[in-house]
Every structure is written in structure tokens, then in C-alpha cells.
Amino acid sequence: MTDDWSDVPPRLARLAADPQAGEVFGAGDHGFVLEPPLSEAELAELEGQLRLELPAEYRSFLLTAGRGGAGPAYGLFPLRRTGQGWRWEGDGADLTDLDTLDQSFAHTEAFNPADDLPPQPDEDDFDSPEALEAAEDAYQELYDSVVYTGAHSVGLLYLCHLGCALREALVVSGPARGQMWADDRAEGGGLRPLLDEDGVPLGFARWYRRWLDSCPTPVTG
DSSP, X not given: OOOOOTTHHHHHHHHHTOGXXXXXXXXXXXXXXXXXXXXXXXXXXXXXXXXXXXOHHHHHHHHHTOSSBSOSTXXXXXXXXXXXXXXXXXXXXXXXOTTSTTSOOOOSSOBOGGGGSOOOOOGGGOSSHHHHHHHXXXXXXXXXXXXXXXXXXXXEEXXXXXXXXXXXXXXXXXXXXXXXXXEOGGGTOOEEEOBOTTSOBOBHHHHHHHHHHHSOOOOOO
16 A cells, blocks of 8 residues: 655654754754655656566655655665666665665565574684684674675665664565565674564554654644
């Protein structure tokens, strides 16, 4: 089901004018301002480039609310046309591989790629600090190659960052299509679906509105 976003721009405008709202995490970056929506022609061009139709809730947001800006954490990565076509911009937006976005994200449950790694080097197993350092360097190289391979984020559209290299993404292909997922690999975690209070995976609309509802109600005179 698509979402009616007609209430969002006036709510954001009231927040932008309220000094209290500046205390919301990330507000200093997005200022409660959305960039202009896409036209139907621009969306068709984008989806042609991606070789897929975006999930309905995010699709309707792009058409009727905005192409980026005000949103959870430091805001939604803005979508812009460049000399190389459309792309999302922001800290971590480059984690989205536009060439494989139409390929299936295989997961439906939380997973941590690091679970398949051997134990980290133990200093008791080495005769010298140099040998330990070499083993730690080799382990880190293995860790990065296993944990940060792009294969884990196929079909994920990264939409925002929370700081400390933590990001949240929309699944656009695969069995979890339409769900919002967290990428916690920077803190040693894995990838996991974002859940509502009742344990149901969040779609884009509920994810966005839960953030909006958490913002302080502007004081009216």
C-alpha cells in the first residue's frame, strides 16, 4: 500500500520554525527541509537506470514528499542526477551498488558475516610481538574481506547514516523487499531488520513516520 504524505511537508515546516526542534538528533544537518519531489518522468528515468521499480512506500515519498533531506538520524540521502546518471549522496550512500541493486537480497533474518570467521589471534600463541602483529594484520585483512564484501549488501538501498559508520537501508529486491534494515557492521554486529514495537519488520512509511512522531510537537501561539 502506498502512503499519503500530504501531512508531512506542513509538519516539517512547523518543526523548522520551532527552536525546540533543533534539539532533535541530526536536525542541524537537515534542518527539517525536504528537497523537491521527483517528477513522474524523473522517477521513470531512475527506475529505468536501476532496472527495477522501487518499493511502493518509498516510491510515493519520492513523488509527493521529497527526494531526500529531513528524516531519521542525519536525514535521508538526497537523490541527484549526475553526469553518470542518478545516485544517492551522503556518508555511506556509496555502499549502495547501483549495478546490483536489482539483484535479490537473500536474507529475511538478522545475520553477522563475522560469525563465520575463525577466532582472533591470541597473544599466548605467539613467540614475539612481531609475530603477533603479523597475525593480527592478516586477521584484519581476512575480516575486511569477509565482513565488508559487497555481496552482503546486494539489493540494499542505503538511505541514512546514524554516525559512527552505522547506516540504515531499504531492501528493494528479494524476499524482504520493502523492509528497512540496519547495518551494524562498523560496531562488530551484522545486518538486521528494523522491527516495530510488536516485532513486525518496519517498512519505509512506518520507519519514517515513527521518526516524525518522535519529534517534539511544535509550540503554537
